[in-house]
Amino acid sequence: MNARTPSSQDHTVEEFANSASHKSALPRFGKLAPMYSFALNPYDDARFSRCPNCGERTKLRKVPLFVHIDPLIPMVINKTTRYCTACDLLIVHRDELEAVLCHLLPDRSPETIRTHYLVLGTVDRKTYRASVKTPVPISELPAIVHDFKDVRQIHYDPGGWVPNDTEP
Numbered sequence: 001m002n003a004r005t006p007s008s009q010d011h012t013v014e015e016f017a018n019s020a021s022h023k024s025a026l027p028r029f030g031k032l033a034p035m036y037s038f039a040l041n042p043y044d045d046a047r048f049s050r051c052p053n054c055g056e057r058t059k060l061r062k063v064p065l066f067v068h069i070d071p072l073i074p075m076v077i078n079k080t081t082r083y084c085t086a087c088d089l090l091i092v093h094r095d096e097l098e099a100v101l102c103h104l105l106p107d108r109s110p111e112t113i114r115t116h117y118l119v120l121g122t123v124d125r126k127t128y129r130a131s132v133k134t135p136v137p138i139s140e141l142p143a144i145v146h147d148f149k150d151v152r153q154i155h156y157d158p159g160g161w162v163p164n165d166t167e168p
């Protein structure tokens, strides 16, 4: 154990759409009840075994993520995420997600993929498993998607952050 795990002071999480104008611009896609606060972690060297919001330990949780890739490629990616129960915060590591996207779309450059996708929400596990056998028509996708309750940004404070080597 290393006592120097990142504390809640090192990273802060802010609501991405905290102004009225942004809020109305948040894409609404899914018809199901919104689930999770969501944050895409842009820091390759931060894995968030502790929540950047409250400092509690996060859990590994595999969640089918609904990802929209321009132009009009919907994908469900079953991805291991970090989840804080207390904050209902789902953290997805950007580097890992983009590696999966690049693998699935080999004819696109990583740069193109990086600037052309959006994680819109989640699909429940049961629906996801069924959809692997019987693909869901595009027109019916909104009926299986939970949007996120809100989208947050993780900020890095260079003064406070210490690399953590305790990650499994």
Ligand SMILES: [Zn+2]
Binding pocket: 051, 052, 053, 054, 055, 056, 084, 085, 086, 087, 088, 089
């Ligand atoms: Zn938390």
